[in-house]
Amino acid sequence: METAIEVRDLVVKRGRRTVLDGFSCVIPRGSVTGLLGPSGSGKTTLMRAIVGVQVVASGEVTVLGHPAGSAPLRRSIGYVTQAPSVYADLTVGENARYFASLHRLGAAEAEAAVDAVGLASHRDQLVADLSGGQRSRASLACAIVGRPEVLILDEPTVGQDPVLRDELWDHFRRLAAEGATVLVSSHVMDEANRCDRLLLIREGALIADDTPAAVKREAGTDDLDQAFLRLIRRQGVAA
Numbered sequence: 001m002e003t004a005i006e007v008r009d010l011v012v013k014r015g016r017r018t019v020l021d022g023f024s025c026v027i028p029r030g031s032v033t034g035l036l037g038p039s040g041s042g043k044t045t046l047m048r049a050i051v052g053v054q055v056v057a058s059g060e061v062t063v064l065g066h067p068a069g070s071a072p073l074r075r076s077i078g079y080v081t082q083a084p085s086v087y088a089d090l091t092v093g094e095n096a097r098y099f100a101s102l103h104r105l106g107a108a109e110a111e112a113a114v115d116a117v118g119l120a121s122h123r124d125q126l127v128a129d130l131s132g133g134q135r136s137r138a139s140l141a142c143a144i145v146g147r148p149e150v151l152i153l154d155e156p157t158v159g160q161d162p163v164l165r166d167e168l169w170d171h172f173r174r175l176a177a178e179g180a181t182v183l184v185s186s187h188v189m190d191e192a193n194r195c196d197r198l199l200l201i202r203e204g205a206l207i208a209d210d211t212p213a214a215v216k217r218e219a220g221t222d223d224l225d226q227a228f229l230r231l232i233r234r235q236g237v238a239a
């Protein structure tokens with residue numbers, strides 16, 4: 001297993017709170033890894049540290065062999081935040097073409113990215129006029145257009161209907177099959193089942209790092225929702 005992302009003894013403080021407290025994990029290349037945990041457990045903070053936009057107190061984050069946030073990684077990482085980051089006064093197609101141009105790619109790649117997120121029929125619509133779910137997909141199109149080796153997606157399927165969610169997950173799986181490393185945070189357990197590996201965080205600490213099957217086995221249930229509740233409660237008792 002080749003490592004794409006390594007986080008070692010990471011400590012992050014935000015305000016007065018220690019959000020991640022000695023967090024370590026390894027994320028394999030060419031995989032889809034699900035990042036799960038209660039609201040406020042530190043998922044976005046971990047993603048920000050991996051992308052290199054989070055001030056860290058101590059520890060190390062290495063991505064594709066380089067320190068997180070370093071110059072060689074700028075074109076290799078795609079990051080989709082919870083708040084869509086696209087230009088509201090441009091159309092979906094113009095946004096995708098703009099982001100494609102940053103990677104020295106052309107209209108064909110931009111078009112393919114828009115198609116991949118199911119926005120082909122909205123290509124010429126201004127982002128300002130899109131629904132919330134469509135706007136997130138426009139943001140996703142701009143992140144995938146450069147074919148990044150590492151794709152960090154913060155709850156990319158929120159607000160999407162089940163058919164679209166399914167198609168987006170097919171797309172994530174396809175990207176991983178082609179060699180990309182995809183880290184996805186989610187609250188939806190049927191999505192967690194589609195990951196190669198799961199990282200479960202509670203209060204800034206890692207409480208599970210395994211395949212969905214192994215997590216279920218460890219918790220003694222076939223239901224991933226139940227498995228997480230059990231592991232979280234078990235850890236809560238032990239803490």
Ligand SMILES: Nc1ncnc2c1ncn2[C@@H]1O[C@H](COP(=O)(O)OP(=O)(O)OP(=O)(O)O)[C@@H](O)[C@H]1O
Nearest residue numbers: 014015017019037038039040041042043044045046
């Ligand atoms: N700028 C900030 N200043 C102070 N505390 C912050 C800041 N941003 C986040 N936090 C705190 O850090 C903790 C972790 O936040 P984070 O956004 O990483 O959680 P999360 O697991 O992504 O949550 P959610 O699932 O709700 O998006 C929370 O307690 C949050 O209140």
